[in-house]
Amino acid sequence: MKSAILTESNKPLVVGEVDLPKNLEFGQVLVKVCYSGLCGAQINEIDAVKGPDKFLPHLLGHEGSGIVEKIGDGVKRAKVGDHVVLHWRKSSGIQSPTPKYFWNGKKVNAGWVTTFNEKAVVSENRITVIPKDFDLRTAALFGCAVTSGFGAVNNDAQVKIGQSVLIIGLGGMGLNIAYAASMVSAYPIIGVDVHKSKIDMGKKFGLTHGIVANSNNLKSEIYSILEKNGPEITFETTGNAKVMEQAYELAPKDGKVIFVGVPDNKISIYSLPLAFDKTLSASHGGNSIPDKDIPRYIKLIKNKKMTLENFITHEFTLSEINKALDLFRSGKAGRIILKIN
Ligand SMILES: [Zn+2]
Known part of the structure; x- marks a missing residue:
């Protein structure tokens, strides 16, 4: 074969x-x-x-x-x-x-x-x-893509209705996170990617705002969308060590940061905020349980409450x-x- x-x-x-x-x-x-x-x-x-x-x-x-x-x-x-x-x-x-x-x-x-x-x-x-x-x-x-992305939103972050979400990297994982975040009515859902085409695509899957990543004032752009507050939940999906450090830095002092991408290198962060209200964790496949989760998604798709087209x-x-x-x-x-x- x-x-x-x-x-x-x-x-x-x-x-x-x-x-x-x-x-x-x-x-x-x-x-x-x-x-x-x-x-x-x-x-x-x-x-x-x-x-x-x-x-x-x-x-x-x-x-x-x-x-x-x-x-x-x-x-x-x-x-x-x-x-x-x-x-x-x-x-x-x-x-x-x-x-x-x-x-x-x-x-x-x-x-x-x-x-x-x-x-x-x-x-x-x-x-x-x-x-x-x-x-x-x-x-x-x-x-992998759907169960991990949806699991990151449902199990790891436990996003609540109306919470603000930042997604860094809009590959298969990032798009699924955007979609799952929109299904639980997060707002706003901000996506960041180096390719404008990915942001356009993300908007079809629930992004409410998009920022092209090579902008040199990424942080101020994000905070202006959020009216000076930082994102309540940040998902980092690229696995690029530098971007992971940036995701952690960008988050406000009570922000929740979740690393979804597999890291390509060691990272260096200032950990003191973790002693207070900032949290940092990494997702392992969205903690999904495939034989429980997959039938639920199939039910939603069959009843036109979800689409992966x-x-x-x-x-x-x-x-x-x-x-x-x-x-x-x-x-x-x-x-x-x-x-x-
Ligand atoms: Zn995978």
């Missing part, structure tokens, strides 16, 4: 024919992957931001959708033919051993879920069954993965999706 393989850090992925493990182990599920999202986490894996990658060569991708082809012993949460979301956050069910694939006779590692491959052996606790009439392309977004701005095939990654790095896309099968 065709797969994108990370063979060396800081290099393009290699698209090759990889062999599946011969048998499924306890708690494993074989899924034909239909769609996969692309997210900053994979860029960080390729760039080895956490240090030398001891799992090379390995498969990657952590949000997707697909159809169950086979189940291993012990699996109770899915059956053959079920449509599923593939997600990196744990749900209920078995945590299986991670699978071992083979490529030209060499072992290829993989985590509990991978999605840049035509078929995936996934741990039972990384899948959630969805109705068969639900669009699989949209469903892929539930693997237009979130996906670009689509590529698996063979075009490196082109898709380059576009992601440019910061010009919303959510990019790979059509796998």
Whole structure:
């Protein structure tokens, strides 16, 4: 089966024919992957931001959708033919051993879920069954972008009606945060991005104000929108260490700052305000519980209380993965999706 393989850090992925493990182990599920999202986490894996990658060569991708082809012993949460979301956050069910694939006779590692491959052996606790009439392309977004963004608003920040929100970085995550913030009637919802096109897009997803980030008086622009008050809640989604420091500095003395992006470096902050009323925390996938959250979002979408149309701005095939990654790095896309099968 065709797969994108990370063979060396800081290099393009290699698209090759990889062999599946011969048998499924306890708690494993074989899924034909239909769609996969692309997210900053994979860029960080390729760039080895956490240090030398001891799992090379390995498969990657952590949000997707697909159809169950086979189940291993012990699996109770899915059956053959079920449509599923593939997600990196744990749900209920078995945590299986991670699978071992083979490529030209060499072992290829993989985590509990991978999605840049035509078929995936996934741990039972990384899948959630969805109705068969639900669009699989949209469903892929539930693997990370939507559940993490909505979770950051609902679980981490617990945004209240009328609270002011600042979102720094309007990629897939930032747009979902904007949308979730608008669903809970936050106001104003200010978005900051280096690309004007992302701000225009953000306005379709709930932003009430947008600021192009290269403005040299970002802070005064934000505070003028808020009539001299600072944002009650700030979401930092870029993971850029300098921007994270700026997000913390920008927040008022009783502001709540939440880091959503995976940091690309260490940060340096003046911590005294934390002894008083300022708070700083980091979101781990919006603390989402996929098998509880995904059915709720599907219910809202089916009843036209929520729509994820237009979130996906670009689509590529698996063979075009490196082109898709380059576009992601440019910061010009919303959510990019790979059509796998
Ligand atoms: Zn992700």
